Amino acid sequence: MGFLKNLFNGTPAKPEKRYFVFKVKCNRCGEIIEGRLDLDNDLSLEYEGDRAVYFVRKGLMGSSRCFQQIEVELKFTSSRELIEQQAQGGKVVEND
Ligand SMILES: [Zn+2]
Numbered sequence: 476m477g478f479l480k481n482l483f484n485g486t487p488a489k490p491e492k493r494y495f496v497f498k499v500k501c502n503r504c505g506e507i508i509e510g511r512l513d514l515d516n517d518l519s520l521e522y523e524g525d526r527a528v529y530f531v532r533k534g535l536m537g538s539s540r541c542f543q544q545i546e547v548e549l550k551f552t553s554s555r556e557l558i559e560q561q562a563q564g565g566k567v568v569e570n571d
Contacts, residue, residue: 547563
């Protein structure tokens with residue numbers, strides 16, 4: 476059973492580092508909607524001049540009562556640090 480034991484005691488992945496959580500406020504109803512990015516899979520590499528950045532566009536929708544579609548665009552450095560974020564149809568809520 477040593478094999479199984481090693482599996483469970485091995486270095487765990489750190490999922491909280493893999494996901495980037497952000498919030499937007501809907502322009503129409505004011506609802507705060509939380510979105511989550513998978514930093515390993517959602518980002519696409521783009522070049523701004525000779526600088527490489529990671530870019531992602533995410534569509535969010537709140538509760539069923541409001542059909543406002545909010546489109547969020549986020550940009551990260553190659554080390555996954557947020558450079559800028561903007562939303563259409565809503566407003567980005569800054570994390571404290
Ligand atoms: Zn709304």
